[in-house]
Amino acid sequence: MTDRPPAAPPPLSLVGVAKSFGMVNALQGVSLELRAGEIHALCGENGAGKSTLVKTIAGVHRPDEGRIEVDGAPTEFASPADAQRAGVAVIYQEPTLFPDLSVAENIFMGRQPLSRGRRIDRTAMYAATDRLFARLGVRIAPERPARGLSIADQQLVEIAKAMSFDARVLIMDEPTAALSGTEVERLFSVARSLRDQGAAVLFISHRFDEVFALCDRITVMRDGRYISTDPVAELTVDTVVRRMVGREVNTLFPKQDTERGEVLLEVDGLTRAGVFSDVGFDVRAGEIVALAGLVGAGRSEVVRAVFGIDRYDFGTVRVAGAALPQGRPAAAMAAGIALVPEDRRQQGLVMEMSIERNATLTRRSALSRFGLLSRRSEEKAAEVWADRLQLKAGHLTDAVSTLSGGNQQKVVLAKWLATRPRVLIVDEPTRGIDVGTKAEVHRLLSHLAGEGLAVLMVSSELPEVLGMADRVLVMHEGRITAELPRGEATEESVMYAATGHKEVA
Amino acid sequence: MAPDVTTPPAGGTALPPRPAGQRSVLQRVLATRESSVIGALLVSILAASLLVDGFASGRNSGFLILDIAAIALIALPMTLVIVTGEIDLSVASTLGLTSAVMGQLWVIGLPLETIAVLCLVLGALLGAVNGLLVTVAGLPSLAVTIGTMAMYRGLAYVILGDQAVADFPFSWTGGATARLSGTPIPWIALLIIVLAVVFGLLLHATPFGRSLYAIGSNDEAARFSGIPVLRTKLVLFIASGTVASLAGVFWTLQYGSARADNAFGLELSVVAAVLLGGVSIFGGKGALLGVLGGVLLLGTIRNALQLADVSSDMLSIVTGTLLVVSVVLPNAIERVRARRRTAEPPS
Structure with missing residues (x-):
């Protein structure tokens, strides 16, 4: 397996691809080679251009410069259908299945096997589905509806769908973010068996243990640029992190020391059934408190409930000692809360x-x-x-x-600053914005805390959390699992708490 | 990028001139949807004056105004409703139900002053039913108001049946169509203008109006900005019902006849006029001036065709066609513009 004939052109490669949106250069001169029989990791911070790269390969975006080559021949993907025909399949973090159709119908959507009179041949479809799942070594009933499948099973349905049209290039965009330990293991064995069957797999993940356990080579991206590609054996976690960040963490996140004042935001026993439970914390004037955790841990849901967008079942929210009525953003604003929401385009602005x-x-x-x-x-x-x-x-x-x-x-x-808030809640304040502006936002948040605002920051970027926060609250599956003062917050201690392990400190 | 990117040469106040695509104020005004409606209105008035005998007379313009009075009134709150991305198709049935109730109350013997007030309250209630179904039950207004359109019209028949109540005193019926002294213009034009100014200011110059555009473009962002989205929509449906009832009172007096089938199908003319006026059916875009132009344009075309002895079936075809064109045309133009934009070489 280790010796590949070097002469065979890779099933998919990118050569000098550039793509920009307005004034943002999402990709600049990115080259990437996905070889048959290889699992290739793509690492980079949020906003490094990974998603744009995936969407370019998937035919969603067209590159402004550079080209995509399939089996060494320059190809243009004008649409996702083109990419699919070329054998490229993408498994997204949140699969997009038709919930009311059966698993088999989802797999063969638009390509259902037909019997006489152009009727769909269910028997043949179910049998083909069973064969696909057998190759993956998993058991999912072909005739059951997709609704109610776990995220992990939905991903497997997507993978089976990719195999059904003989995908040779499989892109997995943060597939493990919402999976449990055993589900991750099962996904890995599926990925390995696909590799051994000769597929090229591109694996995107923020979890280094996974990247190092699964992948053969690692490509690092930063700020839309290609940085490096090396075999796993020649890399350590430290090297990869350094290349991803590309700068000293401390200089990028200039949190000034500030005077702590009175408690401005007080959350106690906040519970919304099935979403978060018994969440309690407070934020003082002059303080930046980070709410860290994995995607789906319930952080955004908590701040939405605090601001009154969503309702909650139990608990209280107080601003400067006064209880806030729930479910009323206008009341929260009047009390001095501002929320810079997670989704800028959908929630933050009227585009x-x-x-x-x-x-x-x-x-x-x-x-x-x-x-x-x-x-x-x-x-x-x-x-x-x-x-x-x-x-x-x-x-x-x-x-x-x-x-x-x-x-x-x-x-x-x-x-939001124009409302002169006392409590500023920012949800992923620097997601998808360029490095220069990122630093400006960080400086601004630090400055605001210095002026006596209480800042609560939800962030999925660990360097940002560690650099900016006076205190770090870590959430896991709807609960706060750790509260770490600045001195004790490290990448390890936060990640342990975020994945539900007990604190090590 | 160089590190000095954080200190840009131009802040918000020192705005750099735009190299290309910069247009003058006049060009921008001419490019708005309202101006094309006003343009079309002027052209059709000119054409009708030249081609149709009797169009360009004071007497006829008085009739024209009376003919479109109900449409104009109802179109005002309808504009606000459609700007928020909703629609109220029950307005003509609200008008009919108001008319039926008015007739029945007159038969019972209540004074007309009392009846008029009760009718406005009824309209507010009918609007509130729509609003509550949309906001509290979370149903799409298209489905809700199609349902209440049938329901309110049915109620009208239950109350008044097939009969017509036509013995209103002349002081009222004649008063409804009275002209401003010395002119051929009916006084209702004055009421329409006053209400248009009120609704125009409300939409374009108040915090409430701003929130309507925000809701219509992106109601999630509106909610995140502290705008009470549901309460706002409820208020608009109540306004729509109330004005539809006001139009119902006027309609009944204008024709001197309370009937359950009054203004049957009028909702289509209202929606056509609003969309013709440049309001986007998808919400978030439109101006009240354009809607007034749309109402007048629709009225002019219908009036000219009536004078030219075109059948009423033909009129309905024309209304329908205008409705479709007013929806299709802006989208087609937008698509052409978008294609031209992407065709431009990247700068």
Whole structure:
């Protein structure tokens, strides 16, 4: 297995691929070679361009520069269907099955085996499904509906679907994020058997133990650029991390020391059945508290409930000692809470509205005189914040969708800072924005804490958590499993708590 | 990128000039949907004046205004409803039910002043039923108001049956169509203008109006911005029902006849006028001025065709066609523009 004929061209390779969205260069000169019979890991921080790369391979995005080669021949993927025909299959973190159709129908959607009179031949379809699952070494009933399958089983259905059209290149985009230990093991044995059958597998994960246990070679990306590709044997976790980060952590996350003041946000026994339970913490003036954990641990759900977007079953939220009624964002705002939400495009901004209207949306009433809003007052208020946050924009009357991700995030921040909050909750404040703006956001958060705001930061980026937070709360499966002061928070201690292990410190 | 990216040369106040694609204010005004409606309106008025005998008379413009009065009234709150991404198809049935109730209460012997007030309260209640089904039950307004459209019309027949109540005093029926002294213009035009200014200010110049556009474009982001989305929608449906009832009172007096089938099918004309006025059926876009243009355009075309002795079946075909065109055209234009944008070489 170890000696491959070097002459055979790889089933899929990228050569000098570049892709940009507006002012953001998501990919620049990225080359990648996926060889048959190999599991290839792709590592990089959030925002390093991994997802864009996957979407380019999957035919969702078309590269601005460079080319994709299939078996050494330059190819253009104009659509996901083209990529599929070329033998590329992508397994996403959250599979997208049709919940009301059977497992077999999901696998053979649009390609169902037909019997006489163009009727779907269910018997043949079920038998083919059974054969696919047998090759994967798993048991899922072909005739059961997809609804109710675990995420792990749904992924296996997607893999079976990929095998059914003889995919030779399998992309797995953070497939293990939502899986339990045994499910991960099963997925790995499936991936290994696919490799041994000659497929090229691209595996994306933030978990180094998995990457090192499973993969043959590792490619590192940073800020949309290709950094390196090496066999696993020649790498250590430390080298990979250093290449991913590419800079000293301390210089990027400049948290100043601040005076701690009174408790501004107090959450006690907050419970929402099946989502989070008995969540309690407080945040003081001048403090940045990070809420860390894996995707799906319930962090965003907690801050949404605190702000009043979602309801909760038990518990209390207090701001500066006064209880907050639940389910009312307007009341939370009046009490001085601001929430910069996780999904900028869907929750943070009204994309087709102008920059200035977005920036002043939270202050409609404050800016109006005798009940009437003038364009002038909106413009002036927006200009103040555009200036303060150094917004790079053409005109403030342009739709906010014309801005880059980083500048869009600045508009969201402006919109909330303009309400003069006492408690600022930020959910993934730097997700998908460029490095320069990232540093600006970090400096801003640190500065705000220095001015006496209580900052609660949900973040999935460990370096950000470790660099910014005075205290780290770690959530696992809806509960807070650890509270670590700055001095005790390390990559290991946070990850242990996030994966449900007991604290080591 | 170089590290000095954090200190950009241009802040928000010192805006760099846009190299390409920069358009003058005039060009931008001309590119709005409202201006194309107003343009179409002017063209059709001109064409009708030249081609149709009797169109360009004071008497006829008075009739034209009376003809579109109910549509114009109902279109005002409908604009706000559609801007938030909802729709109210029960308005014509609300009008009919109001008319039936009005007739029945008159038969019982209540004074018309009391009846008018009761009718407005009824309209608010009917609107609240729509609003509660949409907000509390979380149902799509299209389905809800199709249901209540049938329900309210059915109730109207239950209350008044096939009969018509037509013995309202002339002081009221004549008053409804009275002209402003010395002009051919009916006084209802004044009420329409006053309400249009109120709704126009509400939509374009108040915090409430801003929140409607936010809800229509992205109601999740609106909720995250502290906008009470459900309460806002409930208020709009109540406003829509109330104004539909106001139009019902006026309609009954204008034609001097309370009937269960009054204004049957009028909701389509209202929606057509609003969409024709440049309001997006998907929510988030539109201006009240355009809607007024849309109402007048629809009225002008119908009036001109009536004068030219075109059958009422033909009128309905024209209304339907305008409705489809007003939905299809903006989308087609948008698609052409998008294609042109992507075809441009990346800068």
